[in-house]
Amino acid sequence: MKKIFGFESWKGKSPFESLTSQQKTNTGLTPEACNSITSWNRCHIRDKDLRKIHRAASVGDAQEMEEILLKSLRHLNDRDKMNRTALHLACANGHPKVVALLADSKCRLNLCDNENKTALIKAVQCQEEGCATILLEHGADPNIMDIYGNTALHYAVAGQNMDMAAKLLSYKANIEARNKDELTPLLLAITENKQQMVEFLVKKNANVHAVDKMKRTALILAVNDPSSDIVRLLLQQGVDVFAKDNNGWTAKEHALKRGFNL
Template sequence: MPFLFKQVVLPLKWTPLHLACISGCPGVVALLIQFNCDLNARDKERTTALIRAVQSLNRGCAGILLEHGANPNLEDGGQNTALHYAILEESVSIATQLLRHHANIEAINKSNLTPFLLAVKENKKEMVRFLIENGANVHAVDNVQRSALILAVFHDSPDIVKLLLQEGVSPYSQDSRGWSAEQYAYSNGFEQ
């Protein structure tokens, strides 16, 4: 009787490199690179192994990929880059690695959010400060023309509001509805 192999299908069609990055196995990542694996291969969600390493906070795996030429600016299905995910995960060390390897600090996702606007929207004060220190455009706007200040007010982030005002972000800019940060503050019940 012939021996039949059962095919194992991974749910998102991950490559071995994706799995090594998700599992935090930098030795396996290095070995796969020695055998010329595709550093920029994508899974079913159009996500690269580098993005999976960042999402899993596997700094070692991310570093090895970057040192061997993985592209830090490839986008997943939501047009998020590895830097967007480093911001969400609040990893200054990984974000630093990415910027050192020419990650686009002004990359825009489907919601027209740069990593800086994403940090503001998600109330990630340390990441907002980090991105400002690394030259992020503090005057960027999202897909409905909301400035960082409007997002900070809208998402109740008073520390970020103060930081943005110190950086010279205009309190008078208006979104596509014609509303300013002051109007959002008033409508949300904030007092001066």
């Protein structure tokens, strides 16, 4: 993860926009994930590749879905070429009525697609809170990780969806889950300079002493933006200002390098 969250100026643009394509992949959050606020990453659908149940799910045809399920449940968990189920497609495209029909028919809630994303991860990533709520109420697991190590909570943080984050936590989502770059949801919120999400997670007792795989503390990550109130918030939480990253640098040294006194 070289210079993934490098200490360059991100003023006037999102942190994600300052990264190269390779860096975006290496963060553990793909472009579609980090841009989930502005890009909902709806599932790409090729009609000829889909069974009847997948087509009904993708367009949200609840009546057609009900007829399919009444005839037979044999295809309830069938996959398309990307290993997506009808539940994945309904969630990603925001069709809660279809999601409810599938869940009530006892479909398998935690099946994963080619990126190891569950239907719940897709619902959260695509900001479909209604679909995500139905899944959680039916017992979907909020702690399954995709191929990047991200959980549904990581995607809620990336989308700065505090309502969704709160709901996930109420269903026992792991607030300290680490993705492949050892980023907890709190560290991810800090790297993306999402102040409200950071404040929310701190109030929910997220570990402010966590470090990423380069041993960068929350404070080291936060001094990337010296104007942010995140630095002040972390200092108020009693974080260690002398902790060093893999390069032997403290948050103070990173701050001085950027021309301000921590």
